[in-house]
Each structure stands twice: as C-alpha cells, then as structure tokens.
Amino acid sequence: MQRKKLPTIKEIAKRLKVSTSTVSRALHNHPSIGYITTLRVHKVAEELGYEPNQTAISFKQRKTYSIGVLLPNLSEAFFSAAISGIENFAGTKNYNVLLGQSLDDPEREKRILETMKTHRVDGMIVSITKNTDNYDHFDLLRKYRIPIVFFDRIPLQEDINYVACNLESGLLQAVNLLIKQGHKKIGLINGPEQLIASNQRQEIYLKGLSENGIKIDEKLIVSSTLSKESNQQATSKLLSLKERPTAIITFNDYVALDAIAVAKELGLAINKDISFVSFANLPIWEYMDNRPLASIEQFPYKQGEKATEILFSCIDANDVDTEQEETKKPQQIILDSELVTHK
Amino acid sequence: MQRKKLPTIKEIAKRLKVSTSTVSRALHNHPSIGYITTLRVHKVAEELGYEPNQTAISFKQRKTYSIGVLLPNLSEAFFSAAISGIENFAGTKNYNVLLGQSLDDPEREKRILETMKTHRVDGMIVSITKNTDNYDHFDLLRKYRIPIVFFDRIPLQEDINYVACNLESGLLQAVNLLIKQGHKKIGLINGPEQLIASNQRQEIYLKGLSENGIKIDEKLIVSSTLSKESNQQATSKLLSLKERPTAIITFNDYVALDAIAVAKELGLAINKDISFVSFANLPIWEYMDNRPLASIEQFPYKQGEKATEILFSCIDANDVDTEQEETKKPQQIILDSELVTHK
DNA sequence: TTGTAGGCGTTATCAC
DNA sequence: GTGATAACGCCTACAA
Numbered sequence A, B: 001m002q003r004k005k006l007p008t009i010k011e012i013a014k015r016l017k018v019s020t021s022t023v024s025r026a027l028h029n030h031p032s033i034g035y036i037t038t039l040r041v042h043k044v045a046e047e048l049g050y051e052p053n054q055t056a057i058s059f060k061q062r063k064t065y066s067i068g069v070l071l072p073n074l075s076e077a078f079f080s081a082a083i084s085g086i087e088n089f090a091g092t093k094n095y096n097v098l099l100g101q102s103l104d105d106p107e108r109e110k111r112i113l114e115t116m117k118t119h120r121v122d123g124m125i126v127s128i129t130k131n132t133d134n135y136d137h138f139d140l141l142r143k144y145r146i147p148i149v150f151f152d153r154i155p156l157q158e159d160i161n162y163v164a165c166n167l168e169s170g171l172l173q174a175v176n177l178l179i180k181q182g183h184k185k186i187g188l189i190n191g192p193e194q195l196i197a198s199n200q201r202q203e204i205y206l207k208g209l210s211e212n213g214i215k216i217d218e219k220l221i222v223s224s225t226l227s228k229e230s231n232q233q234a235t236s237k238l239l240s241l242k243e244r245p246t247a248i249i250t251f252n253d254y255v256a257l258d259a260i261a262v263a264k265e266l267g268l269a270i271n272k273d274i275s276f277v278s279f280a281n282l283p284i285w286e287y288m289d290n291r292p293l294a295s296i297e298q299f300p301y302k303q304g305e306k307a308t309e310i311l312f313s314c315i316d317a318n319d320v321d322t323e324q325e326e327t328k329k330p331q332q333i334i335l336d337s338e339l340v341t342h343k
Numbered sequence C: 001t002t003g004t005a006g007g008c009g010t011t012a013t014c015a016c
Numbered sequence D: 001g002t003g004a005t006a007a008c009g010c011c012t013a014c015a016a
Helices: A009-016 A020-027 A035-048 A054-061 A079-093 A105-116 A136-143 A166-180 A197-212 A228-239 A251-263 A300-318 B009-018 B020-027 B035-048 B054-061 B077-092 B106-118 B136-143 B167-180 B196-211 B230-237 B253-265 B301-319
Strands: A066-071 A098-103 A123-126 A148-151 A160-165 A184-189 A221-222 A247-250 A275-280 A293-297 A330-338 A339-342 B064-069 B096-101 B125-126 B148-151 B162-167 B184-192 B221-223 B247-250 B275-280 B293-296 B332-336 B338-341
Touching: A009 A020, A009 A035, A009 B162, A020 A035, A020 B184, A035 A054, A054 B035, A066 A079, A066 A300, A079 B077, A079 B096, A098 A105, A098 B077, A123 A293, A123 A300, A136 A148, A136 B293, A148 A300, A148 B293, A160 A197, A166 A197, A166 A247, A166 A339, A166 B332, A184 A197, A184 A228, A197 A221, A221 B247, A251 A275, A251 B020, A275 B162, A300 B338, A330 A339, B009 B020, B009 B035, B020 B035, B020 B096, B064 B077, B064 B106, B064 B247, B077 B096, B077 B184, B077 B301, B096 B106, B106 B125, B106 B136, B125 B301, B136 B148, B148 B301, B162 B167, B162 B184, B162 B301, B167 B184, B167 B196, B167 B247, B167 B275, B167 B293, B167 B338, B184 B196, B184 B230, B230 B253, B247 B253, B253 B275
Parallel strands: A066 A098, A066 A123, A123 A148, A148 A160, A160 A330, A184 A221, A184 A247, A247 A275, A275 A293, B064 B096, B064 B125, B125 B148, B148 B162, B162 B332, B184 B221, B184 B247, B247 B275, B275 B293
Antiparallel strands: A098 B096, A293 A339, B293 B338
C-alpha cells in the first residue's frame, strides 16, 4: 500500500548520533549549529540522497507551495499562453501549478474547485466558465482564506482580485482605424449576452461609432454562442443584410475564422470587399492570407504572469497577519489592449 | 505564518463526545460504526463544513493523488491537446495534475523534475526536451519508485513505459499518396538529428521511396533546428536545387507553415507547383488556403489519455506489491498515425 | 460498537 | 550548541 521509504532526517540523526532537531537545523544552516556538525549533516544527507518530504512540510506548515489554475479550456491558444505565463512565474518562486479545466461546464468547475480546496492549494487563479452564474463556490474558498485571482473571464462581483484587459483602448483604435479607412457600416459579431465581455464589447463599439458621428444600426449587431454553426449563422445574417457591412468586428479569433470562411464562400474578397477585426491575436494569423485587418491583442501570457504576481502578494499577506481580518483592498489590474495591424 | 484553522475530526469528536477514531471511521462509513453514530458524525461534519485535510492524508498515506506532467511547451497545440487529455482522464480518477514546462531547456527539465519529486507526485508523464541527452534524473525517480510514462518525445532507453505514435502507418500512406499523384522528387525537411523522431521519419521516408522504386537523392533530405529561420533556410535549400522537389514532407506543422510561406514567396502555387505533407495536424489548417495536401495525425489528446491510463496502472501496481522488486514489464503503447487529407 | 495509542516527517519551543 | 518533546490531522492496529 505504501511506497518505498525514503531517507528522513531521523536516519541522518541516527547515523550521526545526534538529535533530529540538530539535523533539521543543520540542514537549514541555522546559525546555532556548529560548523562541523552542519558540515557532517550535509555530508550524510548527500550520501543518503536525502530530500525533504514536502508532504510532511506542507502538512506541518499548512502551506503546500502550490497554486491552482482553473481555466475553461487548455486547447485554446489564449489560455495555453496564459498558463504558460503562470507556470513560468510560479516556477521562479518555487511554486507548483495544479491544473484544471472546466471545459465551460459549471459543474465541472465546481468539482475541480473542490479538489483544489481539498488539496489545500495556497491560492487560485481562475477564468470562469461562460455559463457560471453562481459564485458561491468561489466565496467559500475566500472564507477559507484561499486567495483567488480571476483573470480574463471575471465574475460580476466587487471585492475580488482580478487581472483583465481593457478592451476600450484596442477596440476604439480599431473602430477609428476602420472609419479612417472609409468604412461606414461596421458590424459586430458578439458573444453570448450573459458574458460580461460581450457587454463591454458592445458598449465600446457603440461609443466608438458615436464618437465618430456614425449612426447606430441595430441590425449590424448580432451575437453568437461561439459554436462554429452559430458563428457561421451570425455571419450570414450580417452579410445578407441589404445594408451589408463593409467591416466586421468579431468577438474573438475563432469567430473571425468562421466569419472569414463564410465571407469567402460568398465570393467576397477579404480586406477588400470586407474587412475584419478580431480580439485575441492568434499566433498563426501571420501565416494566413485571409486574415483580419487587425487584431486587438490582449496579452494572455502577460495577464497570466500578472495574475500570478497578484496571487503571490495575497498569499504573502495571508502569511504575515495571522489573525487580522482581511482589510486589504482587492487588487484589480487592467492591462491595456493594443491594436496590432497585420502588415 | 499559518493560515486559519479549518475544522478537523478532532473538533467533530469533541462536539459529539466520541473519539477521533470513531469519527474517522464514521466519515468513511465503516461498517463497524453504528448507524446512528455515523449519521450524527456526518451531520456535525456538514455543519462545521468539515473537509478532510488532504495534506495530512497525503502525508500519512505517502500518496498525494497527484501526477506530474512535464512538457516542452504548452503553447504548442500538440502539447496543449495532450495535456487536455491527461487532465481529463486524471480527473475521472480524482487525481490532480501538477504541471511543468521545460521550454526545451534540459536544466529546467531537471529542476522541475526535482520539485515534482519533492512534492511526492504519485507518478509522472513526460515528454522530453529536444536537447535531453542524459537520463539520470529520470532514473532517479524510478529508483524512488515514482513511475514515469513518456510520451511522444521518448528517451533512447529500453525498459521504459511510453506512449508514442507509429509514424510508419501515416508516413507510408503519405509517400504512397504522393507517388500515386505522380510526384517523383519528394523532399524531406527533418528535425534535429539527435531527436529519435527525426531518425524515424527519415528511415520510413527512405523505406517508402524504396518500396515504390524511387531512387534516393540525398540532397532531398535537409534538416532544421525547428527555429523559424532554420525552417526557412532548409526550405530554401530544397527549393533552390536544380532538381527541385515537387513535394515536401515536413517534420511538423510549424515547419510546414514556414516552408509554405517560403514557397509562396518564391511564387510557387501550393498544391500545384509544390505539395506539402506534414505531421501533427493543427486544427487550424481547415481555415487556411495554402495548406498541406495532407497531415499525418498523431492524436495528441488520445496519447495523453493513454499515457495517463498506463501511469495509473503503474501506480496501482506500486500500491499492491508493497515490497516486491519491479518485475513488471514496461508498457509500451504505439498508436497508429493516420493520414488525413485536407479536402 | 467504540476507545486508546502510536506513528507518518518535520519544525518549533523549551530546556540544558 | 544541542537535545527532548510536542504538535500538525489523520488513520489503524489493538484493546476493551
């Protein structure tokens, strides 16, 4: 039932006929231990191939040196870039990353959160499901003083830590660019309405048009559930309007891919008869001929790093004031998005 | 220094004026405990919001219920698909996934392996760096009876567990297809020579040509370090031959992307003047105009699942025969690759 | 059916 | 400088 026993400080102590406390202190180079003893301890530890048992330490210190990361989907380039940033930053602090993907299923999200809690992660980084509408399970973690940093997909709550991207900077730039290029009818293929991200996009889109004195045409705004079929449908709807748009802003790159395909199917020349702008910026665009005019870059890697940084600051804060109820203000970082034009 | 105390079985025991062992057993629905007691224990546990402390359990049982996954790079679609499969399978067994990426740096790989060992993962799934030439750190883990399953990128060793893809099936199909379409000069842009995967590709390529009675032209085989520049260089080299190939097989999709770009730059029409076949099959190909004729699909998600399955079987075996030295034969699974033509 | 006691590996608090 | 001891939360033989 149990795996082979590894060398412990007890073993070292026995060999050297000293106490385990001495060994423990020596291994940590505690100043109270004599130089020679320290040396001998290290030597024997080396010989035995001793390694501290992290599970014992975690148990005793009530600290696991691991953080949980819960994402909707790892196969999306955006999230895999983010976790790459998270893993990298965590590594520099000698933290481990426990991974979970919700696959956009709230039940799964809840379950994973449970196991993360059971495993006593020191903190969590979460990007919520597009269907998450109940945040009790997150509040529960906070009750246990497990800090959470949300990123990109953020719950509709105050008092939470998060890292997100300010869509406004990039999207306004995009709208301005399109208008400068002479586009008057600019469509928007948005995501599901319950997503906060969708509302934001729409508001900024409207703002951008207004600022440029363009009249709003409700019919130019459609939404998609983000499935391939829905993306195609939404695009068709836009492109079959009498007043067909000459430019379309899409919720993200995957929508753009489908939309571009539909446009091509209809015989439209991309970036000529119709232009696209999308969010996210897949690394692959540069290889494609029929790509968006520009992408609104959201820096997932950087968002991941930043989220991890915030998380560590929360963890450290937790470690310091043992008892004090959390008076600390939530940390909310908003990175600026940036319009990147594709050559 | 320490985080807030969570309810323990002691608390429950105190409240009910029973012993902790009773509580422990009741919580596990041990048959020896009376029905009423069991009920009462569960009730109080619920009230207190009790949750077993996994760190304590891991410590005691010498089992962490987590597996480590060490990959070269999460940003590559192939690996993120694989980990998606791993995470999914592990979840069904209530296991956690500890993630690390080596970024193709052997030092980093070693370091991550260390922390995984320190954290006492129950097993590991590893895809090695393209520069890994020393396997001591892996052997060390095996000494500690932490099972390892390698996948896709596999060390040159016997006696190891692995999951990989049989390139032969797909690659021979590819060669046959190309030849049937009339191609006589088929180039190969291979990866670095130290990669076992490169040797395999070359051998099968040669075999495929021989079987079809095509004379081997050494100049049609070039290799790349897999950097963008190197990919481009390798392609240029092939395309500037007097006897220019009419088809090129590339080490993977990323090489194909660069190669296709170079070919286009030279004014060649893709799939007309020159055709490509590549390994891996990015999900994005279907959206691209200038895509390979076909891809040799390697099923990363399935490989991930399979690797996890094998790993669990090793872990279970470990759990059973407490002492017995491992007489078990290594498990080596080879999935068949498959040629997928792109419409 | 329930309780007692010991131990998992480490660290921290005392003493000496 | 070093050692003895308790404690972290849980489990499990062994007793009762």
